[in-house]
Amino acid sequence: xxxxxxxxxxxxxxxxxxxxxxxxxxxxxxxxxxxxxxxxxxxxxxxxxxxxxxxxxxxxxxxxxxxxxxxxxxxxxxxxxxxxxxxxxxxxxxxxxxxxxxxxxxxxxxxxxxxxxxxxxxxxxxxxxxxxxxxxxxxxxxxxxxxxxxxxxxxxxxxxxxxxxxxxxxxxxxxxxxxxxxxxxxxxxxxxxxxxxxxxxxxxxxxxxxxxxxxxxxxxxxxxxxxxxxxxxxxxxxxxxxxxxxxxxxxxxxxxxxxxxxxxxxxxxxxxxxxxxxxxxxxxxxxxxxxxxxxxxxxxxxxxxxxxxxxxxxxx
Numbered sequence: 489x490x491x492x493x494x495x496x497x498x499x500x501x502x503x504x505x506x507x508x509x510x511x512x513x514x515x516x517x518x519x520x521x522x523x524x525x526x527x528x529x530x531x532x533x534x535x536x537x538x539x540x541x542x543x544x545x546x547x548x549x550x551x552x553x554x555x556x557x558x559x560x561x562x563x564x565x566x567x568x569x570x571x572x573x574x575x576x577x578x579x580x581x582x583x584x585x586x587x588x589x590x591x592x593x594x595x596x597x598x599x600x601x602x603x604x605x606x607x608x609x610x611x612x613x614x615x616x617x618x619x620x621x622x623x624x625x626x627x628x629x630x631x632x633x634x635x636x637x638x639x640x641x642x643x644x645x646x647x648x649x650x651x652x653x654x655x656x657x658x659x660x661x662x663x664x665x666x667x668x669x670x671x672x673x674x675x676x677x678x679x680x681x682x683x684x685x686x687x688x689x690x691x692x693x694x695x696x697x698x699x700x701x702x703x704x705x706x707x708x709x710x711x712x713x714x715x716x717x718x719x720x721x722x723x724x725x726x727x728x729x730x731x732x733x734x735x736x737x738x739x740x741x742x743x744x745x746x747x748x749x750x751x752x753x754x755x756x757x758x759x760x761x762x763x764x765x766x767x768x769x770x771x772x773x774x775x776x777x778x779x780x781x782x783x784x785x786x787x788x789x790x791x792x793x794x795x796x797x798x799x800x801x802x803x804x
Contacts, residue, residue, distance in 0.1 A: 502561070503529045503655065503687050504549060509558035511544055511711075519544040521711040523558070531681035533698035533705040533719070534691040541711040542691045543583065546657050549689075550580055563654055576605065579648030583659040583691075585640055589633025593624055596632060597647045604651035611650070618646040621684075622676060638669040645676070649686075656680065656688045662697060670694075674701050731758040731771055732784040743774045759788065 505526035511519045520541045534542050547553035549562050551571025560567060567574040588596065594615055601611030619628045622642040627635070632643060641661060648656055661677060662670040678701040681688040692698050698705060699719055707714040707722075715722065733740055741758055744751045747770050752759045760771060768785070775782050 501528055502526050503532070503563065504689070505561045506545075507559040509545075509548070509560055510556045511541075511548065511553070512556045519711050520548075520555070520708075523708070523711070523713050525706055525713055525716045527704055527706065527716065529687040530704050531678065531702045532687070532689045533702035534689055534708070535695050535698050535705060536693065536708040536714070538693050540693075540708050542693075542708065543659060544711075545708070546580075546659055546689075546691055549657060550575060550578065576651070577654045579651065579653035579656045579686075581644045581648040581656065581658040581661055583663055585644075587632045587640055587643060589631060591632055592629045593619055593632055593635075593643045593646070594628040596643065597650050600647045601650040606651060614650045614652070615646070618649040619643075621649065621680075622646045637664045638672070641665065641669075641673060642676075645673075649680070653686060656686055657691070658688060659691045660693070661690060662692070662694065670697065677701060727762045728788045729760045729762050729767060729771065730754075730784060730786060730788040731760060731775075732756055732782075733775065734781040734783050736778055736780040739778055740774060740780060743778060744771065747774065757784075757788075762787065 506523050509520055509523040513519060523541075523545070534545065536542050544553065548555050548560055549567060551567030551574050554568055562574050563577055565574050565577075591599075594612075597615035597618055598608075598611045601614050602608060604611075606614060616625070616628065619625050622645050624639060624642050624646065627639065632640065635643065641663070645658070645661065648658070658677065662673050665673060674697055677688060677690060680686055681701070690698060690702060702719055704717070705719050705722060706716045731740070731744075737756065737758065741751050741753070744758065744760060749760050749767065749770060760767060771785060772782075775785075
């Protein structure tokens with residue numbers, strides 16, 4: 489099943505796999521502990537709280553950091569023995585901003601394409617194409633130092649794409665963005681993963697975002713694997729409808745209440761108990777009467793965040 493977690497370390501279609509992967513610093517701080525996981529190609533969310541070990545795992549996958557023990561494969565390659573081969577097929581978007589402010593986006597992405605081994609002319613063409621894909625084609629000759637945070641994030645994504653990788657590793661791609669900017673970045677990442685034929689690993693502590701675009705999830709906590717599975721298998725539908733409109737939320741809530749539909753709020757969402765199919769009709773009728781732009785109407789699912797609720801310890 490595409491994107492589903494699996495147990496076989498030697499599976500020929502495995503995107504990435506670890507076996508008893510452990511990383512300790514100074515023999516006292518454990519970043520990863522006996523991590524065994526294997527996933528197939530697709531859009532994969534790597535989630536966990538800050539300090540869970542996500543960035544350490546990303547660096548090991550790239551061959552930038554050696555594991556203390558255990559094995560790791562990326563696209564069938566071992567980054568501990570052949571890091572150059574791995575990085576030739578993997579694009580990396582770092583969490584932190586280290587962009588030289590005086591260079592234009594076109595110059596920067598072209599230079600990084602050259603560092604990936606592309607000839608000069610090809611690197612320039614690929615840079616222009618990558619910047620067009622991320623929505624910066626018109627701004628590509630401006631100095632990066634004058635870019636907004638969202639534009640800088642897109643430059644980092646473009647440089648990860650420039651050498652036409654088979655896999656993207658994105659470390660906190662929505663870092664520093666406002667809600668609209670996060671939505672735009674997530675839509676872009678989803679488009680890359682679904683239309684470009686490139687597998688994507690999205691590293692994030694914002695679990696709700698990961699649920700929206702990923703089909704598979706690897707959840708780690710304290711350096712240990714919490715669960716690896718399809719997102720759909722980790723969440724279950726509830727008897728509650730989630731309604732979201734782009735504007736007029738208060739008016740819609742009042743209208744639904746007047747129709748004797750119990751309404752509660754969760755941020756921008758209106759939550760309505762699903763009594764029967766007639767509930768859908770009442771909500772759609774209210775939205776139409778008020779002439780509101782409907783953004784979402786579906787059954788709410790238990791969220792991935794609930795995986796991180798306190799639980800009794802178990803022995804592996």
